[in-house]
Amino acid sequence: MLLLVGVDPARLEFFNLSAAQGPRWAEICTEFTARIAEKGPSPIWYALKKKKETTVSDKQAA
Amino acid sequence: MAIGEEKIEEPISPEKQREIPDDWKPNIIAFACHYCAFAAADLAGVMRLPYPPNVKVIRLPCTGKLDQVYILRAFERGVDGVFAAG
Amino acid sequence: MIVGEQKPFDEIWDMVKGHKQLTVFGCNTCVSVCHQGGNKEAEILASLLRMRASQEDVEIEISDGGIERQCEHPFFDKVQETLRKSEAILSLACGIGVQFTAQKYMSTPVYPALNTTFLGDVPAEGFFTEKCQACGDCILGITGGVCPVSRCCKRLFNGPCGGSSDGKCEISKDVDCAWQLVVDRLEALGKLDDYEKITPIKDWSKDRAGGPRSFKLEDF
Structure with a gap:
């Protein structure tokens, strides 16, 4: 479904862990952050940023 | 390629390679079950384990409460990654 | 039960992208059983369309809604106001619902998000077969x-x-x-x-x- 709008499904992941797996939680967070950092911002982030920039410049122009 | 050797295709990402702005930091949403993953996150905190601050945790009563729409809404608002744990 | 299948996403996008405001409108009876046109699917489709719009830099305000049945007058009562204000409606109902909605709002374009396929049953989970003509x-x-x-x-x-x-x-x-x-x-x-x-x-x-x-x- 994400593919339809040009978002890489690798940006979404599911993990299984129990309440006792504190270290695993830290591990998952580190791993996943590294993966996303490598992929860069989401295409929607770029789009929203561009939009924000144009609204700001519009306001300045006015 | 030898016979019987399995060819695994790398999934192709639909995203274009773009320049990453300097001030960008990954923005990640984690959906966590109150009774397992959230408790695990809590434990990680108690154990003083370091983990990246980019992950924002949303506590659900159970990951069964997680809805496709929640995930889509996150992406819609420009979040860079989403994971669910439970 | 009436079975329908959601149209390809690109086709839906091409139909609606020219509007400034759009209501994605689900029908929560027959077509929600096959997970194609219910109120939940309307929510999902609206979200996907918003993502597409922001990426293609198209200014379009997309909201979602839905009722139990788009083929009967009484069900429309609670959404009367929303639909009247809409510039365009993307209906996730079967062909009947789309026509009924279109007839109710003469000056509002109503687009079908589904291809209505057949009258069928559910012999296994997630599987639908044609049984009646x-x-x-x-x-x-x-x-x-x-x-x-x-x-x-x-x-x-x-x-x-x-x-x-x-x-x-x-x-x-x-x-x-x-x-x-x-x-x-x-x-x-x-x-x-x-x-x-x-x-x-x-x-x-x-x-x-x-x-x-x-x-x-x-x-x-």
Whole structure:
């Protein structure tokens, strides 16, 4: 479904862990952050940023 | 390629390679079950384990409460990654 | 139940992208059973469309909503205001719902998000098969409860054609021969004699051949 709008499904992941797996939680967070950092911002982030920039410049122009 | 050797295709990402702005930091949403993953996150905190601050945790009563729409809404608002744990 | 399938995302996007405001409108009865047109699917589709819009830099305000049935007036009461204010409506109902909505709001464009495919059942989870053509003159009583009008590719009324082999239809090995099913069922019922009876020519005027059909209760 994400593919339809040009978002890489690798940006979404599911993990299984129990309440006792504190270290695993830290591990998952580190791993996943590294993966996303490598992929860069989401295409929607770029789009929203561009939009924000144009609204700001519009306001300045006015 | 030898016979019987399995060819695994790398999934192709639909995203274009773009320049990453300097001030960008990954923005990640984690959906966590109150009774397992959230408790695990809590434990990680108690154990003083370091983990990246980019992950924002949303506590659900159970990951069964997680809805496709929640995930889509996150992406819609420009979040860079989403994971669910439970 | 009416079964529908969501149109390809690009096709939907091309239909609606010219508008400034759009309401994605679900129908929570038949088409929600096949997870194609319910209020939940409307929410998802609206979200996907918003993502596409922001990426293509198109200014379009997309909201979502839905009712239990888009083919009856009373259900529309609570959404009257929202729909009246909408510039365009993307309906996730079957063809009936889309037409009903369009008729209610004469000056608002209503687009179909679904292809209405057939009248069917749910033999297994997530699986839907065609069972009825609404031909208007039911013969299930003499065919052992198996409909040759919708399940025989040739709509034969007096036994199978020569293409039936091993209980399968000649068009595909995945399609059961309807007449094999009729015979199996009649045999189980001990009514194989019925199979020998010649079915008279069917009155197709009760089908679409007689024009659009309607039905009115006398008390109303």
